[in-house]
Amino acid sequence: MNFVSTRNAGVRAPFLEALFLGLAPDGGLFYPDSEPDLRAVMERFDGATPFAELAVALTEALFPEEFSPDDARALCTAAFPFSPALRKIDDRHFLLELFHGPSCAFKDFGASFLAAAMERRLRIDDERAVILVATSGDTGSAVAHAFHRRKNIDVVVLYPSGRVSPLQEKQLTTLGDNVAALEVLGSFDDCQRMVKEAFVDETLRASINLTSANSINVGRLIPQSFYYVWAAAQLDRDADGPPAFCVPSGNFGNLTAGVFAWRWGMRAARFIAASNENDVVPEYLDSGVYTPRPSVQTLANAMDVGAPSNFERLRKIFDDRQLDIRDTLSGYRASDDEIVSTMQRWYRERGLVVCPHTAAGIHAVERFRADGFTGTVVTLATAHPAKFLEVCESVLGMRPDIPARLARLLDLEKHTTAIEPELAPLRELLMERYG
């Protein structure tokens, strides 16, 4: 499998090259140029297959020219010391818990694979790279943890001062070593602009190998397909009919990864796009009209995206292949009130605390059932509720148990460098440290 740009099929790159480039040189998104039939590989998996083993087999099957069996094993063992978990809610509903990694959100899977793959490549080539990311919270913490102490790589995370939660700030600022946190005296948009400007700055380009790690990177996207396949294998024994997957969505990377897995042969009845009030995709599925717009702030803030970057890829899958997107994808919107009432009801009736994003997913499943679906549904639980302490406290009147790997951070001291929201001080700092 190689990758082509969504804008021009003549712009191509093998996996590892696409992974270092991030965006295609023509500004498009990289997209797989083929849809391998992996059913024979998937048939070997069952409920006992460890996640890392499954990742090895899929990596090898997808990229035989880039990873020997030994390479695939070394890569996936380094990337996945953690695993997803499937929690049974009732006979027809399962939560796919994706928050058992270092930063307690699903982004750990993609970020960790990307970091391990970059490290291997840089060490072989005896080169160094600096990862530059802007974050409003979740992405930065996943990337920082994934790259922490990797060889030949430094990470610089820009975050808006005072606008990430206290716990998220600890996740970004307490790791140290090769991870530097810059506290930008501005907004998230300022952080993003500074990163974009840095990537095209002549001085920086001439002396530092700057690389991105944002969610459009195929090195993050592809490994996210793996846990769908893993969940489907867990269910095979007792499931009646293929499961539907419900995905709390913002930029739609996670959902796109699931659709890839299905195109490679994974059994799936349907995909459900769960949005918050930023509902451009559910609206498109209803009306056929796609209207990207500025995002609005909600309780499920990692899904506050008004112009989902992966929509371009989803379109490609469906339009180019003459499939009707509505045969595969349903969409539902959850208001903040619906998120709150779902969290409260699940806590009251089941004693289960779910994060606001997962609650938007559960709300969508309930609507999907009301619309007549009777099969099995797997809802992706995208983050640990303890990442959203303030929301849980105000909505449920309780403080969820904090996993040890998060609790530990609360006592550590933050190390940041405050910086004005301009390119000049960023350039100076990068040149001084890495130039």
Ligand SMILES: *Cc1c(COP(=O)(O)O)cnc(C)c1O
């Ligand atoms: C990033 C994120 C999402 C949205 O994922 P996309 O791939 O952008 O659709 C949902 N929930 C949580 C907790 C996230 O961190």
